[in-house]
Amino acid sequence: MDFKELGLRAELLDAVRKAGYTTPTPIQAKAIPVVLNNQDVLAGAQTGTGKTAAFTLPMLEILSRTQSGVKKSRRPRALVLTPTRELAAQVAESVALYGRNLRLNSTVIYGGVGINPQINSLKRGVDIIIATPGRLLDHASRPTVDLSTIEILVLDEADRMLDMGFIHDIKRVIKFLPLKRQNLLFSATYNDEIKKLASGLLNQPELIEVARRNTTAELVSQVVHPVGRTRKRELLSHIISDGNWKQVLVFTRTKHGANRLSKQLITDKISATAIHGDKTQGARTRALADFKRGQVRVLVATDIAARGLDIDKLPHVVNYDLPHVPEDYVHRIGRTGRAGLSGEAVSIVCPDESLQLRNIERLLGKKIEVKLIPGYTKENIPTGSPQPTSPRRTAKHGVKGRPKWSSNPAGRSGSGASSKRRDSVGEGETSSRNKYNSRSTPKGENADRKGSGEAVESSTRKRFFKGKRVTTNSNQRFSGSKS
Ligand code: AMP
Secondary structure, rough: OOHHHHOOHHHHHHEEEEEHOOOHHHHHHHHHHHHHOOOOOOEEEEOOOOOOHHHHHHHHOOOOOOOOOOHOOOOOEEEEEOOHHHHHHHHHHHHHHHHOOOOOOOEOOOOOOOOHHHHHHHHOOOEEEOHHHHHHHHHOOOOOOOOOOHHHHHHHHOOHHOOOOOOHHHHHHHHHHOOOOOEEEEEEOOHHHHHHHHHHHHOOOOOEEOOOOOHHHHHEEEEEEEEEEEHHHHHHHHHHOOOOOOOOOEEOOOHHHHHHHHHHHHOOOOEEEOOOOOOOHHHEEEHHHHHHHHHOOOOOOOOHHHHOOOOOOOOEEEEEOOOOOHHHHHHHOOOHHHHHHEEEEEEOOHHHHHHHHHHHHHHHOOEEEEEEEEEHHHHHHOOOOOOOOHHHHHHHHHOOOOOOOOOOOOOOOOHHHHHHHHHHOOOOOOOOOOHHHHHHHOHHHHEEEHHOOOOOOOHHHHHHHHOOOOOOOHOOOOOOOOO
């Protein structure tokens, strides 16, 4: 299939060609004609599948078709809601890229930065707003934005928005919108919450699904390197230097851990920078830009800061700490192997992370290959921890032949449920009504409005903390049924 067959105008086809795309991705081929037909869409597609262009291109086409040409009367006509500032910024970049030949303009609205420049740009008049829910609500309530003229609403990464507790904010935003509008909902997963949101929001949507990464991420090779906790950093430096890796995204569970690790890597003469919710938006943007330009080799990120990061051709992702929520693993490794390119996801796993590893493998429905790195294996695992079996047996027999590591050895800091809770609070954009947040960090609620509060937890995570088995409910396949 060719982009020309999708019904997009010459200006958009030219922009797509200049972006270097020759063929539409599956989600683009499926979604673009449906959106152009003015239908609502419920699409199951993850980051990396080309979903941004799948909604941006037809959105730009529709807005151009009915553009009045009178600049004075410019009112926002399309609204894209995203869970994070970074994703909002990236969608805005795509809108500018694909719309380069059009007379439409856009603005991005998120917390953590001054509100006045946003007010000024809204005053000047925009066609498209890309926003995170909290700051947009600020504007709508003042009101410094009028959303009553919105024709197209896009919820990007809707599942992440719900995970982050944005449901009430989304509902409040929707109240500012006109009843008659086109709705496009993109989500990587399809759980009961998404079903409920979709059934209340979408009007006879066309259901579109493309293959999910955790079933088809065959382009991403995954490997586990076991190591004792105290030698994780050393092993990471070794892998990066030994493989002469030039661009690596490393995930840590905590902001503190991200800071510490990036400093340690610098001590090891590996250029690194950290990106997380405690950094100012300016510092986050700079860190990402330096990493994208190749000025730093390693970007150390926490899950929420990394959500939505689109880094072209990222070859390596490292899980320095395994995530507590297995779905986060899928999101993490989705940063590599993007748009048809191969990539490598490495997990540096210490004995007290065996439970997380098991849960991830259960979600993937397969075992991840284990490779022992000579010099960093059993002899280095701290005494008291059970030892791994031989490399061959481990690799060949997967989990069954794997060391029976304890899931949560007593006294090991940072691994227990309480420390998980403590550590994971304080990340990402905050919902104004995050139940988990309001229980654990009472001050977190107001922090969102100022753009500095960063507490987030998902319902899945809550269940996990209660010691119950993590449900895979939130990761069901999209199905044709809305029930
Ligand atoms: P997304 O899923 O929207 O985050 O897109 C992932 C990456 O795929 C981005 O870097 C896009 O620039 C790239 N991309 C989007 N559409 C295409 C296409 N048709 N061909 C090649 N790359 C694409």
